[in-house]
Amino acid sequence: MPVTDIATRVWNHNWRLDPIVRSLLDTDFYKLLMLQMIWLKHREVQATFQLINRSTHVRLADEIDEGALREQLDHARTLRLAKKELIWLAGNTFYGETRMFSPDFLAWLAEVQLPDYELRRVDGQYELRFAGPWTHTTLWEVPALAIVNELRARAVLKDRARFELDVLYARAKAKLWEKVERLRDLPDLVLSDFGTRRRHGFLWQRWCVEALKEGLGSRFIGTSNVLLAMDNDLEAIGTNAHELPMVLGALAPDDAALHAAPYRVLEEWRQLYRGNLLVVLPDAFGTAAFLRDAPDWVAGWTGFRPDSAPPIEGGEHILSWWREKGQDPRTKLLIFSDGMDVDTIEQTYRHFHGRARMSFGWGTNLTNDFRGCDPAGGHMLEPISLVAKVVEADGRPVVKLSDNPAKATGRPDEIARYLRVFGAEGRAERRVEV
Amino acid sequence: MPVTDIATRVWNHNWRLDPIVRSLLDTDFYKLLMLQMIWLKHREVQATFQLINRSTHVRLADEIDEGALREQLDHARTLRLAKKELIWLAGNTFYGETRMFSPDFLAWLAEVQLPDYELRRVDGQYELRFAGPWTHTTLWEVPALAIVNELRARAVLKDRARFELDVLYARAKAKLWEKVERLRDLPDLVLSDFGTRRRHGFLWQRWCVEALKEGLGSRFIGTSNVLLAMDNDLEAIGTNAHELPMVLGALAPDDAALHAAPYRVLEEWRQLYRGNLLVVLPDAFGTAAFLRDAPDWVAGWTGFRPDSAPPIEGGEHILSWWREKGQDPRTKLLIFSDGMDVDTIEQTYRHFHGRARMSFGWGTNLTNDFRGCDPAGGHMLEPISLVAKVVEADGRPVVKLSDNPAKATGRPDEIARYLRVFGAEGRAERRVEV
Numbered sequence: 001m002p003v004t005d006i007a008t009r010v011w012n013h014n015w016r017l018d019p020i021v022r023s024l025l026d027t028d029f030y031k032l033l034m035l036q037m038i039w040l041k042h043r044e045v046q047a048t049f050q051l052i053n054r055s056t057h058v059r060l061a062d063e064i065d066e067g068a069l070r071e072q073l074d075h076a077r078t079l080r081l082a083k084k085e086l087i088w089l090a091g092n093t094f095y096g097e098t099r100m101f102s103p104d105f106l107a108w109l110a111e112v113q114l115p116d117y118e119l120r121r122v123d124g125q126y127e128l129r130f131a132g133p134w135t136h137t138t139l140w141e142v143p144a145l146a147i148v149n150e151l152r153a154r155a156v157l158k159d160r161a162r163f164e165l166d167v168l169y170a171r172a173k174a175k176l177w178e179k180v181e182r183l184r185d186l187p188d189l190v191l192s193d194f195g196t197r198r199r200h201g202f203l204w205q206r207w208c209v210e211a212l213k214e215g216l217g218s219r220f221i222g223t224s225n226v227l228l229a230m231d232n233d234l235e236a237i238g239t240n241a242h243e244l245p246m247v248l249g250a251l252a253p254d255d256a257a258l259h260a261a262p263y264r265v266l267e268e269w270r271q272l273y274r275g276n277l278l279v280v281l282p283d284a285f286g287t288a289a290f291l292r293d294a295p296d297w298v299a300g301w302t303g304f305r306p307d308s309a310p311p312i313e314g315g316e317h318i319l320s321w322w323r324e325k326g327q328d329p330r331t332k333l334l335i336f337s338d339g340m341d342v343d344t345i346e347q348t349y350r351h352f353h354g355r356a357r358m359s360f361g362w363g364t365n366l367t368n369d370f371r372g373c374d375p376a377g378g379h380m381l382e383p384i385s386l387v388a389k390v391v392e393a394d395g396r397p398v399v400k401l402s403d404n405p406a407k408a409t410g411r412p413d414e415i416a417r418y419l420r421v422f423g424a425e426g427r428a429e430r431r432v433e434v
Numbered sequence: 435m436p437v438t439d440i441a442t443r444v445w446n447h448n449w450r451l452d453p454i455v456r457s458l459l460d461t462d463f464y465k466l467l468m469l470q471m472i473w474l475k476h477r478e479v480q481a482t483f484q485l486i487n488r489s490t491h492v493r494l495a496d497e498i499d500e501g502a503l504r505e506q507l508d509h510a511r512t513l514r515l516a517k518k519e520l521i522w523l524a525g526n527t528f529y530g531e532t533r534m535f536s537p538d539f540l541a542w543l544a545e546v547q548l549p550d551y552e553l554r555r556v557d558g559q560y561e562l563r564f565a566g567p568w569t570h571t572t573l574w575e576v577p578a579l580a581i582v583n584e585l586r587a588r589a590v591l592k593d594r595a596r597f598e599l600d601v602l603y604a605r606a607k608a609k610l611w612e613k614v615e616r617l618r619d620l621p622d623l624v625l626s627d628f629g630t631r632r633r634h635g636f637l638w639q640r641w642c643v644e645a646l647k648e649g650l651g652s653r654f655i656g657t658s659n660v661l662l663a664m665d666n667d668l669e670a671i672g673t674n675a676h677e678l679p680m681v682l683g684a685l686a687p688d689d690a691a692l693h694a695a696p697y698r699v700l701e702e703w704r705q706l707y708r709g710n711l712l713v714v715l716p717d718a719f720g721t722a723a724f725l726r727d728a729p730d731w732v733a734g735w736t737g738f739r740p741d742s743a744p745p746i747e748g749g750e751h752i753l754s755w756w757r758e759k760g761q762d763p764r765t766k767l768l769i770f771s772d773g774m775d776v777d778t779i780e781q782t783y784r785h786f787h788g789r790a791r792m793s794f795g796w797g798t799n800l801t802n803d804f805r806g807c808d809p810a811g812g813h814m815l816e817p818i819s820l821v822a823k824v825v826e827a828d829g830r831p832v833v834k835l836s837d838n839p840a841k842a843t844g845r846p847d848e849i850a851r852y853l854r855v856f857g858a859e860g861r862a863e864r865r866v867e868v
Contacts (some may be wrong), residue, residue, distance in 0.1 A: 005441075161648060163644065170604040177604070306705065424606075
């Protein structure tokens with residue numbers, strides 16, 4: 001005799017909304033590390049973030065209902081950090097350090113809510129913008145992406161029969177476990193989940209994280225998702241992102257200050273953080289330019305996260321540079337997180353094994369790989385290349401060059417100026433899958 | 435915030451036993467059809483059934499705890515048919531016929547409980563016997579097998595971690611669905627579930643049946659499991675089994691009566707049933723002998739279920755015989771149910787398509803195919819060839835010859851006598867997998 005919990009059943013039927021984002025900690029850890037720096041050093045900066053769908057063949061405004069999107073965004077705006085979340089941020093150890101976040105910062109953070117948004121339909125896409133203080137708009141990046149991606153999956157699966165769904169998730173679980181079994185063959189693997197923003201859904205990301213925890217043991221070092229880190233007693237993983245050099249570059253009063261901006265970011269960063277948090281993201285305006293002009297002290301940092309060059313080519317470039325600077329790469333850390341999957345993780349691991357320390361941030365292909373899993377066939381569940389980028393800072397246009405022009409953002413005239421300042425050395429167009 | 439139904443949780447923690455068999459209808463339909471005939475015509479016969487593990491390399495008494503086995507058997511003995519089950523048996527249409535079971539029979543059935551059992555450990559195996567009136571002991575066959583098979587799977591999975599189990603069932607679901615997708619390519623397929631006795635577990639069989647219902651639509655005609663047929667509004671499928679000619683053969687006073695026993699079974703059967711229930715199971719004492727000596731009226735029956743010859747060879751044999759008897763095989767039915775899986779179903783379907791009507795009873799490889807699914811590796815979840823056979827009737831030894839000597843049962847001296855009476859024509863030893 002099946003026992004039904006009548007109260008739960010009735011409650012479930014009364015849901016006005018099944019919220020996608022239910023906690024402000026359901027975001028990437030680096031947003032909090034960066035936020036503390038933004039709050040300390042750039043509290044007055046106004047920054048606008050905007051959703052950019054690089055997969056233009058997918059017409060998001062046709063797939064996702066605008067009312068549903070607004071409901072989810074509105075719901076996220078109601079959230080504040082819970083007391084237990086603040087206590088955890090204050091009391092937990094991050095990267096081996098206690099008191100990573102200052103009491104003043106946390107007291108301020110306790111009051112933060114997501115700011116308003118602007119949403120318009122343009123040409124089958126959503127123009128979704130977040131304007132306001134950088135200290136607030138920066139927090140929209142990850143939840144906005146997670147909401148749009150999950151709404152897309154929900155729309156595809158809305159009318160599916162029960163067994164289609166059952167088989168879909170069975171196949172996806174089996175598929176992920178095949179990957180886990182392959183990754184087990186890499187004895188010194190260091191892997192973390194970077195898949196929050198592009199995830200199929202929150203519950204699926206949670207399953208993936210729990211599966212990696214059980215399947216990979218100590219090879220799985222943690223997750224970028226702060227909420228999942230807290231709930232599963234995992235390390236919260238992450239350092240910094242392109243928005244720091246992008247905004248500081250945009251605010252630079254002249255070309256010389258623009259040229260210095262990426263190093264100024266690192267100077268500010270090292271005033272706040274140390275150890276494994278001293279990781280350079282070198283490609284905002286091209287890795288070749290960054291390395292060519294970097295001060296010597298940058299070579300003393302713990303590692304690099306090459307984020308738009310192919311992993312082996314990008315890693316070799318950094319290894320050569322370390323050697324030039326008299327550093328032993330075997331003591332250094334390379335973090336690979338750009339569109340990785342098991343094949344590229346294996347290749348990269350084998351290539352650099354014994355030559356440098358490595359860590360892999362596994363994103364979209366961890367938390368949103370349903371390719372070949374849909375009993376109905378088709379490609380509707382395939383992930384798209386959706387980002388939320390800062391596009392304006394204190395009214396000035398923001399630019400990213402990247403090592404891959406397909407990932408560049410910004411006004412064409414500004415991109416041209418940045419290319420004059422930094423040069424185009426080493427940039428090569430590559431298809432962006434995810 | 436997860437909502438926990440506290441009452442259910444506490445109730446679950448108080449389970450003394452998680453019963454494997456929870457209804458007397460959790461059995462194969464043919465047991466009820468045969469039982470009505472046994473009750474009408476052989477009510478006084480005493481028959482002993484015994485568990486026989488043909489997979490002798492599997493030491494069941496080492497794998498399964500004796501206390502747990504006794505608890506499950508004891509629990510099954512407490513069961514009686516529920517009122518709604520009796521009403522359904524009385525009111526449902528089976529094989530297009532109303533009132534398949536007589537009111538007198540159902541009134542008697544309402545009181546039936548499973549009789550006592552004898553359980554001993556012998557040489558790493560369980561000697562499990564059911565002695566008593568044939569009308570009662572016959573009902574033990576399916577639940578006894580289902581209990582032992584599920585206890586075996588439970589023992590293997592007892593100490594597994596949560597994700598190992600999750601991945602195991604995800605893989606098994608994905609595996610079955612691949613089979614479903616292949617079977618969809620056979621437009622005139624007629625398939626039913628025959629997997630109760632060898633199932634991995636009741637819940638898994640239920641999932642399989644529901645998956646076939648959704649995945650195959652009208653190609654899936656029903657299930658041999660009476661309970662699942664009732665609960666899912668499916669047809670209950672099945673006709674008769676070897677125990678009828680085996681017991682009537684054993685009771686035969688002399689060799690001539692023994693030789694006539696298989697045909698006497700059919701005579702009794704056709705007094706009770708008609709249409710698609712007129713299916714001959716020809717191999718109890720060898721198909722060649724059966725066909726060679728069969729009265730002409732047997733060729734008028736609807737179909738045959740060749741159960742121990744390879745399907746194409748066995749089917750061709752019957753087709754030739756029908757033609758000899760002036761029958762058009764295209765109007766006739768072949769039922770294949772001996773160790774079938776997708777490969778053999780496809781081959782057999784293609785071979786006979788357009789030449790005879792066909793129906794497939796899919797058993798062990800439907801409800802217990804976890805090969806390659808266990809994240810822990812190994813072969814512990816592979817199905818074994820476990821049967822429960824009648825071994826004694828009114829104190830006389832019972833024999834089955836089969837077309838495959840590996841499936842023969844009985845005392846060697848009696849087997850020798852039967853071989854003298856029926857001949858050994860057409861018998862060939864073949865490996866029994868399941």
